[in-house]
Structure formats: structure tokens, C-alpha cells
Amino acid sequence: MGIADLDGNKLLDVYAQIASIPVGYNNPHLKEVAQSPEMITSLINRPALGNFPSADWSHILKTGILRAAPKGLDQVFTAMAGSDANETAYKAAFMYYRQLQRGGPEVEFTAEELESTMNNKGPGSPQLSILSFKSAFHGRLFGSLSTTRSKPIHKLDIPAFDWPQATFPQLKYPLEEHVQENAAEEKRCLEEVERLIKEFHNPVAAVMVEPIQSEGGDNHASPAFFQGLRDITKRNKVLFIVDEVQTGVGATGKFWAHDHWNLSSPPDMVTFSKKAQTAGYYFGNPALRPNKPYRQFNTWMGDPSRALIFRGIIEEVERLNLVENTRTTGDYLYAGLESLAQKYPEHFQNLRGKNQGTFIAWDTPKRDEFLVKAKTVGVNIGGSGAQAVRLRPMLVFQKHHADILLESLEKIVKLV
Amino acid sequence: MGIADLDGNKLLDVYAQIASIPVGYNNPHLKEVAQSPEMITSLINRPALGNFPSADWSHILKTGILRAAPKGLDQVFTAMAGSDANETAYKAAFMYYRQLQRGGPEVEFTAEELESTMNNKGPGSPQLSILSFKSAFHGRLFGSLSTTRSKPIHKLDIPAFDWPQATFPQLKYPLEEHVQENAAEEKRCLEEVERLIKEFHNPVAAVMVEPIQSEGGDNHASPAFFQGLRDITKRNKVLFIVDEVQTGVGATGKFWAHDHWNLSSPPDMVTFSKKAQTAGYYFGNPALRPNKPYRQFNTWMGDPSRALIFRGIIEEVERLNLVENTRTTGDYLYAGLESLAQKYPEHFQNLRGKNQGTFIAWDTPKRDEFLVKAKTVGVNIGGSGAQAVRLRPMLVFQKHHADILLESLEKIVKLV
Incomplete structure (x- = not known):
């Protein structure tokens, strides 16, 4: 479960390998999956999935990754980890954008495109962009x-594309005391997004956003903000990609965090990794499939072993009703944290993540010391941004774990 | 072994999941590895290796990936697949280059660097470059x-960095009849590399090269050419990275293809994937380690399951002496192909890969038809570039398999 045994001492792990362990350590069902004949074959006969998918690959996808697909997105491109999941989604967005400009999938590339791309120059390698947000985290490869x-520190010395960033809403807490102010902030940010889409010198092919900025400090925005992004992107014929690498697979009390938004139409692509233990992007529109073979391709295109583990995870989530568990445990935990915040207001500032399952965070002045002291009372806990403590327990985290955590947090604030 | 049984029919596989299966399908030793307690743990308790490496991770590396390290390169950064292995090597090169410019690892970043990098602008995000070669293949993510x-088709519609390309030598065959011409061609290419390093507007931090251009058409160059690259990069204080994603792990009759070159000093970095079933880059100079934490980082930083498989592969390669097997079988196969080329000169042009194990290729006018017809006689075989047939059998490929292949090739040429 969420508690690892270290030489007889218990450690409560609410960081969970950077938010990537969903159903506990040594999960018995996953252990069965790991010993299955399918797993052994996938480990020792690893296929080049794009050319030689195994006979059961389509079945593994249908009963696994695709069974968890977000509403409206019934196709998947499989990848290895969060960074390449996001980058292949960007590639799909660029191909789609140019295809629209060109007039459809059947229009052939021009001689000039074919020649210029070999020199990394336009029009073949166009200077298009992805719009992301300040404080966003979408991975560490070049795109x-x-x-x-x-x-x-994540970016220094590494060449980067000249792509635009918009301001992510900086909400004030508690939310109920800053309703108008926060709405105005979100409106301002949405206007900035639309202005950048219309004016940025490298045309924007897609807007990329996290439902909760997870590395950047646990920054939340309202469903209205995300519906606004959906509207703006649609109006401007720009794709809307949601990065669910950290928020996906149950942690927010919905299987996908964007399920909280009740969007009028689904995102164009949703990327995933971490708790899925595999990675990729979901999409719905068939036009997002490349119009020719070998445009989106690599040797392995994912890993069936990890796809089998994700299938096992989905089975456990369903069997144990873990999304619901995370929702109710999260509500319980949040209430306990509210009490702590009343008692120790200087240590628990800007508590956030209400109704977001266990995806909860707060700011604390001596954050780094807080994280170090936590280990001394048997809690493994992580930070995000400059000041936040972030909770990322597993989906099997229950009320009695929450009680241990709340007691421990009180001990920690007395130590820092 | 290299022969897969399809409903009672045998298929000789000399493509091997795009050159990525080393010790045969259903290898019994790998099967044991796949069922080991270590494997089960690594599958169900996947660690975030950068923060929470398992207690045995260092042991797994020392007895596995690092045991196969190229001469002079005793450190490794682990990754997921070829593309991110190459990109993290590029990142290491850029950090190293800027560190030299800055005056050492202890020199702090300037306020201007810290600020500009958040806008994807220099000096924090500098416009440095990696020099690669025409016809090169190094992966499909943005860097x-x-x-x-x-x-x-690999590049169209995707934004690209303004990085330089030099000409890769286009050698004439048979080599022994074009000695002077080929030497002049290599000299010309080396001069172009040095000119680009000195003059290209985005300063070159590293030169990236494949020992044999594998996707680009099986283009070879002499050891003298690569020694020339080593000299030029050293002279110009530019790193020399060798991409052994396709050539590594025994296929050329040496464990690493660059072992054929007898370099005066090792490459600065060597990247690997495919037959390793995991990925990453080796390096020797401790200054290539980032000077601060979290500069080269991601959640998983590789996959211990796949590292265990690579360890099993190394054990099989040693136990069965497979590098030597590939060398002798390759020589035998090459001789057989020379006979075929004499008999059918129009179908076997520019035969190449002599003394390079089974890493053999030739050009043929109706190449795509050749590949299709091959399947009708029970051979799975791949192409590279526009005209080449490339052989990528597994390391367990033996003389009696070579005999079947040679017979089949003669059947195929009668069908195209």
C-alpha cells in the first residue's frame, strides 16, 4: 500500500515516486500481471510496434489503454514517457495545422517543402509554435x-524554440473570498491567450495546458477558465491539448482531471504518463492521424510490458473503486488540513485542491526545511514551485492514512 | 532463434524488429530474467530513479549497462529510447559547452541568463547547435x-532548429578499386566539418555521427575518417558524440562499432538503444555531469525492467561468444553475397559492410519490390535509404541461417 516498510520502520509515502505509483507498492494483482505469459513474451520479444505489432496488441490496447480513454477521444498514440508523449502530440498538431493550411490530407507536399525541410528551413520545417503558460511543466526534451x-534550472544552457507563453491565472485563496478578483484574473489571462494566438510572430498550432500546474507550484484555475480556452482555441482553429501526465489516472477524484470541467467539446488531445506507467496521447479526430506512413513513427512506439501494467492498474482502480476512494479520502483530508490551517495559519497558506481528490497543496514559508523534517517523522512528501508542499498519495490512500499524515504534519510544523 | 514459426511455416527474420532483437526470440535465459523476483519488483514498483533509486540499482548498472561500457567511458545516463538518449546527450553537450565558456562549474548563472531562459531567449537559452551529417538519422523528437x-517524410511540417549539416562521405565500391578517390572524398568532408565548426552562425557544441548511417542507406566511412572527426573536434573544443543506437551491441563484429576505429582518444559520449533494449549515453569526463541537481532529470530516468533485460543480453552475448559469432558468420555471409553479386551484378550493387559482422547492405534497382517479394519466400528483410537492402540479423544468426538467406536471395532476384 502507500506505506513502505524500511527495516521495520514504517514510512508514509505521499510523494509516490513523483506521483507515479497508483495502486500501491507490491500490489498483488500487478504481481500476477508481471508473472503472466503475456508479460514474459513482451519483455523478451519486444516488438517494433509500428511495423510488427504482436497479434494481441490491438486486444491489449482495447482492454487497457483505450478502456481508460477520455470521453470523445477513442484513439491513442503510444509513447514511452511524459516528454515524448507531449512532443509527439505537438508533432501531430503541427502536421494537422499545415494540412489545414494546405487544403487537406490529399494535397501533396511541394518540391520547395521537400527541399527546405532537409535544411531545417521553412516552408518544409515551418516556424510554427505551441503556446504554453508561465510556470508550466511539460517535460525536458527540446520541444x-x-x-x-x-x-x-530546468532550461538553462539548452537551445529553445521561440514560442509564446501566456500568464496562468494566479488565484487568491480562499477562493470563496476572492470570487470577483479571481474571475477578473482568469478573464485577463484568457484575453492574453487570444491576443497571442492572433499576434504572435510564429503562428500558434496548439495551446498546451495542465489542469493543475503540478511542478510549477500546484496552480489551479476554474472550469470556466478551461472552457474559455476550449472556446478560444476552437474559434481560432488552434488545437487544445491537455497535459494530464501528473493529474491523470484518478488522483483528482475523477479519472481525468479535465472531467471536472464539463467542456462543451472534448480537448483535441490528452497526454498521459506517470500513474499510467506508460505514456502517449489520446485523440478523437481521425484527421489527427498523419496522412502518410512513417510521419509519426519510431522503433518501439511504446512498450507492451508497460501497457500490460496499465491494464492491470485500470482493473485495480475499477475493482476497488479507487477514483471514488480518492474523492472521499481527499475531501476528508482537505477538511483536516483546513483545521490545521486555522491552527497554524503561518505554516499552511493558500490551501488548495478542494474537491480535487487528494491533489492538495499549500504554501509554507520554510518549505525546503519542511520537506526535510517530514522524513524525520516518517513521511515522504514533495514540493512544487518555490513555496508549495504538494500531496501526491497513491489512489489506495485511505482515511486512516490521512489521519497519520495529519498527525505527522502537526509534528513537522513544530520542528521547522 | 532468428527463425519465427508462423502457423507451421518458418520465417527467417533478418530485420529483427528494426535491428533491435539481439539474442533471438524466446531466449531461455531472458525468460529466466523475465521471471526473476528483481524483474517483478521493477515492473510493479517502478522507481523515480533520479530521486529514489532502488537499493540494488547501482548493482544492476555495474553488472549490466556499465559492464558493456565502451573503453574509456565509465559513466552512464539512462534513458528510454534512442531519441531521448540522443537528446539528453545533446543537453549534456550544451551544458558542458556553456560551462567552458563561463569559466567552470563553480561560476554562477547571471541574472540575465536566469531571466532570459524563461523567455526561451539567449543568453540563458543560447543559440548553440549540434552538427550532424546529410542522410543521418538520430531520432524524431524536436532536438x-x-x-x-x-x-x-521524417521532418515535414515539424519546426526545427537552425543547425548545420556536413556531407557524409559517399564512398565508391568496391573499396579496393577506389582507394584514392574515396580518401579524397573523406578529406573533403572533414574539411567541410571543420569549416562549419569555425564558421556556422550558431556555434557548434558537438558533432554527432553514426558509425554506419543506418536509416540513411547504410553509408560507411573509413576508420581514418572517424579519427579525423576526433582530431577536428578535439582541436576545436567541440564534443564528439557517436550514435550507436543501431550499430551497437555486437552487430558489426565488435561490441561497439567504434571499436573498429582505434581512436587516439575515446568519443566524448556514445549513445545506445535498440539491441540494448534500454537506452542512454555513456561518457567518461566527469565534467559532463551537470554541475547542479535537476539539470538532467525526469521522473523515471530509464526503466529498471529494461536494464535487467540488457544485463541478461550481455550475459548471453558473453556465454555464447556472440560478437565473435557475428564476426565469423558475417565474413561467411559477405563472401556468399560477393558470389551472388558476381552472378547477378544488376541486383547486388555496391555491396558493403566487409569486416563489419552481419551489418551488410547492397543497392538494388527495384528495392521496394525486392522487400515485398522476400516475404513470399519466407524472409523478413528491411531497406534503408532509397535503394539499399540492409541486413540486420540477430547476433545468434549462424552459418546455416546464412545459407538459407543466400538461397532465398537468389530466389528473390528471380521474382523481381
């Missing part, structure tokens, strides 16, 4: 890092 | 794709 705006 | 110059 994804160009959309990451979390901390300088 | 690696900017160094890939194989085919337009």
Missing part, C-alpha cells in the same frame, strides 16, 4: 522544454 | 529530428 516555464 | 537528415 517539450520549450513549453516548460517552471524554473530556470 | 533529435533537427539532426536527422534522412528523408523529408
